[in-house]
Amino acid sequence: MDGQPTAEVRAQIKDIPIYRDSLARGHFPLLDKPEIARGFPDNWMTPALATALENGDAEFVLSTGTNHARMQIIRPPYFLLRSYYQLWSEHPDIAHTWQEGCRRVSLTTVLATEHVARVNAAKRGTAPDPSPGPTDRRLDSRTSYVNLRLDPARWERDEVLRMLGEIDAARQTHPRGWYHLDCSGYHLAHLLLKIGRWGLWDAFPPPASIIHAYEYTPVNVRRFLAQHFACPVIDLFGSTELGYLYSGDRRGRYRPHLDGMSVELLPVAPGSEIFQLIVTSVRNPYMPLVRYRSGDCVRTEGGVPDPERIVRFCGREKELLPTPHGPVAQGDLDDRIGAASPRIFLHQLRTGGDGPARLAYTTFDGAPLTGAEHTALAAGVRELTGRDCRPEHHDHLPIGASGKYAWLATGA
Template sequence: MDGTSTPTGIPQSDGLKVADVLDCIRDIPLYRPALDLDAFPILEKPAMAQGFPENWMTPRLAAALAAGEAEYVWSTGTHHARMQLIRPPYFLLRSYYRLWSEHPDLAKTWAGGCRRVSLTTVLATEHVARVNARRKGTEPVATPTLEDRRLDERTMYLNLRLDPGQWDRADVERMLAEIREVSEAHPDGDYHLDCSGYHLAHLARRAEEFGLWSPETFPRPASVVTAYEYTPANVRRYLAERFGVPVIDLFGSTELGYLYYSDRDGRYHPYLDRMGIELVPVAPGSGIHSLIVTSIRNPYMPLVRYRSGDCVRTSDGSADPAKVVAFCGREKELLETPHGPVAQADLDDRVAAVAPEVFLYRLETHGGPGSAALLRYTTFDGRPPAEGRDAALAAAVTALTGRPSSTEHTAHLPIGASGKYAWLATADSREPTAADPRGGGA
């Protein structure tokens, strides 16, 4: 599982053999230059998209598309330009279900037949509604019903609004009523709550605010899984305390499926069926590594030495994929500092250590190294933090970034047009807000 490199550059591991990779890609036009040289450079997203879909087309793929065994889909575009992909129908869902069925803390709920309630971006909900409308030969409706939002007999989606910070009482009452419907359909009242950690924290806060937090109104899930984006330590702790069940993290992507999972104690474990992993330092001497993935799990778009754009840290700073202990954000969202690049998880560690009441935060920098930084943040209860916390937060940010820093408590931070929050805002890499037309889709 150590991702041992071979002369071709393709990693070989327990779950992946070079001969199988070569056999899978032999007829794909994209890989012909590398096959001719018997050496594979790191595959970047622009190279995947250039000449699409002809650069991936083989007789086998053309036949699969014609038969409905493969389909075109789009990546979310949350952290990069949206990218068209080809994969088997329900590729990501099947990866999720297999992992759920085998996970040491989740397998019991899978075997017990409990259903999955998914609370994440409205773009994901809209995607499911489009899929269902296409099945029926109709157009998606503006406000999808619960039936429109059922992905299959086991999974349904809740969210109908872009910014969860703007959910009102009617939104919360509807979502809780739908959760109760799912819970009551199970003999033990069990259901599996799959979420973006931010969205579930918003729902819990609103339920408390509106007096809807009782188990009768908001049935407690049998399990909580965060599977859509980075979950800050304060948010994870808040969810574990409120719901009283382990908060499990699954890491994957639209194009890859799931690669790692955490256990109830927060330790990560590889889940690399037909995959190999390489870790490449993002800068010389950096403990942050870029995740490079070789995968033949998707037979129609196998990826060889693909840069996923995600960053990880290992327990000893080495490039051993078996020692991954943290997924720390996106490579495009690294902040350069006098001490080297800083990732979202680095700031998150400082915030969690100093101010456990902080919920959302965004670091704003609008100049070069040495210019000022502003940490804007909200709190779980909406009140300003305990005395002295602002000064401690500012000092922590200054020590991390090398920039003179200040803080600002606010009641609301806008979400991005992708339906996800950005931890970093700079003059040239601003995350589009909900009103900004640069945002992506599902």
């Protein structure tokens, strides 16, 4: 399959300026983020879109900018939320919590919380409160956001108690005491560590289901979460501009959710079994994306370019590390770290400057690796990257401006 759009897709995009040349040539090249931004929004404008923007059926939003510059897009209001709700309502492991009317509590980046507060303030015609209260952080009748700090490692005891109180308030609205926890895996792990440190387990009601999304969740973090919860813990993959595409299940297999979409996989380098995800989607009628290079990387069963056989979302293409053995993805390093020690929490490979690479890490228990663990980690990284590595224990690793962690630092 060459990834070219079907006749049905071509009919839906025939009036969009950005696709005129491709339609005339009969061939669609890969669509990158800079091309989407060039001439925006005129390169997407049609009479139907202009009408939709005028009457509120379409809106301008920004992508999260986690691993690239923030990109302005046009989409229907609550596009991502509706995609999430559809997936939650259909997922075989957790659909029962949707059908039971569970409230959704979101524990993720402060940028997500601030976005909700801005939307609510705009509805009122006021400026957003710099410290938005619970009402300002409600996305709709079912979903609320609780985090108000960029770095969850810096949460204070009173902040944790506030969040636990809001979680319990959501729980109390359900006759069976159920709620659904939506989170970044890192943020939930930080919360569990804070709860353990301050002995607050009695204040934390266990959720009925958990989805972690927003960023790559390392093997050790998934393992740590699984040790603390008896409910399903589901991995979810998607983006602001596309909606949600795949979800994991209780056994770690991925299920596609590709309504209005098709996916092709292209190797990131000749001979590589790491594939970049190329998506054609008309799910968003106001900004359909044809052969869009999402920037995400996957591995498949058997190393074949088959979207039905994806077994791992392994990071971002812009964060691939060149090595003598070919490109290395975030997931490849993560596997080595998980094999060396389940105690490692956060990590960042620092390759800039002369001398060996440094692997900065924190642990769940706060203690450095043992001699055997240290040796296994250094050897694993050296085998993977082809360069010597010096593991370095830290009490804290900085979080990015997006509220997410970078696994690789290549500057001096």
